[in-house]
Amino acid sequence: MKYLTTLVFGLLLFTHAALAQGLAQKIENAFEAFEREPNMKYGIASITVLNGNTGEVMYAKNEGTGLATASTMKAITTATAYSIMGSNYKYETSLRYSGTIDGAGVLNGNVIIQGTGDPSLGSENFDETKPEDILAQWVAAIKRAGIKKINGSVIGDDILFNGHMAPSGWTWIDMGQYYGSGVSSLNWRENKFKIILSGKGRVGDPAPLQRTDPDKPYLKIINEVTIGKPGTGDRVYAFSAPYSSFIVLRGTYASDLNKQIEISVPDGALDAAWSLQAALEKEGVSVEEPANTAFLMKSEGETIPLETTLLDRYFSPTLSQICYWFMKRSINLYGEALLKTAALQEGSEPETSEATDWEKEFWSELIGEGEGALKIKDGSGLSPESRVTTMAMAKILLHAKKQNWFGSYYENMPTYNNMKMKSGTIGGVLGYTGYHTAPDGTPLVFSFLINNHMGGSQPMRLKMFKMLDALK
Template identity: 55%
Template sequence: MQRLSLSILFLWLALSASAQPLAQRIATAFRTFETHESLANGIASLTVINAKTGEVIFAKNEKQGMAPASTLKTVTSATAYYMLGANHTFETTLYYTGQIDASGTLNGDLVIQGSGDPSLGSDRFPQTADTTLLATWIQAIQNAGIRGIEGRVIADDRLYNGQTAPRGWTWQDMGNYYGAGVSALNWRENSVGINFIAGASPEDATRIGKTTADLGYVQLVNETTTGNRGTGDRVYAFSAPYSSRIYLRGTYGIDLKKTIYLSLPDGAYDAAYQLQGALQKKGIAVMGAPTTTHLLLLAGSSVPSGGTTLHSHHSPTLGELIYWFNQKSINLYGEALLLTMVQSQTGKPTTRDGAEMLQEFWTAKLALPENEMKIMDGSGLSPENRITTHALARILTSIKGEPWFASYFESIPIYNGMKMKSGTIGGVLGYAGYQTSRDGTPLVFSLLVNNYNGSATPMRQRMFQLLNVLK
């Protein structure tokens, strides 16, 4: 009888909790969340909106500027749909200057002209893979009757003034694949993989095995050591745009079998270098050294203009690119989209101008106070980015009626059984997305945590527990 009474009591308590208004349930859960010792020196902000009515169901610290990490990608994505259109594509043109003589010798240059495509050479799409494109380009060159080249292979990266990294990015990030700089001619997502050979014992030096592409033009300075079993990948690369050396530091677990990806100091140059290497393997000699228009201009040399088109490559559509941008949180795509948007709107392709344009677009469109957004890049990698959960949730709510929303929604990953974009940088975790409550209410939410104590895994689980109240 006592057990039966306790069961009835627990059932009554559960039913009472479920009968509480959603706002009250969220408030109770958030109070438990924010008073946890992990936030003794940090801050959490949450905004939940009824997507159907626009009513704010719950908000706490919603006007506090927070570092958003990759949740900022949701804003960049939505802006790109507005400014570029879901069917926007990037065009990359291969052409030659000069003339082809009777022997098949090109007395001129081969030029790869970029327009900012972040997927050029990427293996995320069959038609964009580097091996596919190189084979296509070589076939086009051979079809034109070219058997040798007296000039050079030139990567035309003029549109965005060469390769740059956004202001605010850290030295520790820029050398790694997720911190790759952006160019008008990106190549293989401006990254390359390295395979390490661990030493016999922990603390022994590692050796570099194979790389996923020829890096003969860059000096790799390997300072990594062998880590203990189970310690995994703690390798960091240190370099910046146009570096001639890449320093590899940290530890590589003794039992690890993983390719470590680094950023390329100059993706455009790598594209020219790889095409020249592929040509020479086919017996088509190139007399000049590979280069880029940016490097030619730095040297005071003339750059090619005009010529005969050999091949035009069109990227996947914007919607297809944004799918991978959000699913895999590829920072390069955000920076490329930001530069493309500002180039199309103002003709000033710099990250600073793009960030200001993005900020002004949303403050005007939704009448947001301008101090609720302080944007530094298009990806959220800069720790100086700031946005309120109020602004972030309002933006995500406002786009639900757009004709491209289904494509946008598909790009949002699923975590904890919820459709939401995550964000992670040092001391920052965030989630922003969409959920339907148990009573059928469509919700939009934004949850950001800054300066928490402890490791990311337990904090992430506590955030999931909080967000479960929305289900």
């Protein structure tokens, strides 16, 4: 009987090993075929597939070569945020005032919106973060305090992250677009807004700016967009920089197009302060001075008074809820806010360069890979300077699989090609990283990156999906 049991156990081990070898060979064959694709003639591809239970390398090729990640970087940033803050973490934004309120309801001081980095404040993605509801809550709190007039101004306190910044690796062409919005410790409506253009007229004529949504009277918008040929779509680009008071619009807007275009706000904290001031004045509460921010005041040698009184406390959705939209919609702003918040909580400076240095050290120690395998330049992957190896990325996902927050992390991963994985796309770069279960029940962790491919992104995605089908 003992001999029979040993024999059966041995056969099971042999069968499992044979299946594992068969899967590895299948992946190898598919990857080698992918490398021979004409679109990869001048490119490079890297893949790492790990056993999700043991960490054993099932297959890897070019796994030690650092490649641009595009938005697959968000899988790393999310794991970082979960590790430091936990899935139930909430940001707090407080509404305060300085000075005193006299008997006539006049505030001789300022109303202050004190931010701690919440990237979802005023976002349309959540029921509880709608901008009109938050503004109504703040106006009501100000009125409850008996304030009928403000002799000072509404100030956005964005000083925790040292102001509104875009990572140094971001490009000029990206920063003015909605996906290139910079981050501060006070963000508002994801630091973006809509422009509505008209394509009525002849090709080559100016495309008039009809309005913005919401209104932005404090910004000067220089519109140089012209009407494009039918079928050419949206080729409009916005050019602005942090703290800019004007935005330049260039490009073409097709004559048959009917689309609202989103662009970034140069200063989200100032936009939040201006929005609250407008809401107050609409409700009959006058504000004497223009909206301002703590960072802009600092540049003038001024500071917010230390003595303030609390009016209202607002709490964000949980980190898990924020990361759902961060992963699903690949919102770059969220990545930068999460990275800075995690770094700050661990005692690092919230500057992007300091935060990424801390993050590289954090993960290098946990996964046993050198810092050269994690040349991280931002939290979102928008920087073309970031370089990460697929081995390092796969090991981070393997580490996440063993944590008590993994269920939330896994659920927030998008699904593509019937596989749980985060995608990434930027000029000449495509990537997928995530989890899958092999036909024999083996859990797999993988990272697959390509750089400098030829041709369009969509045909290459389909080729990548075909290669990843080898894991099924």
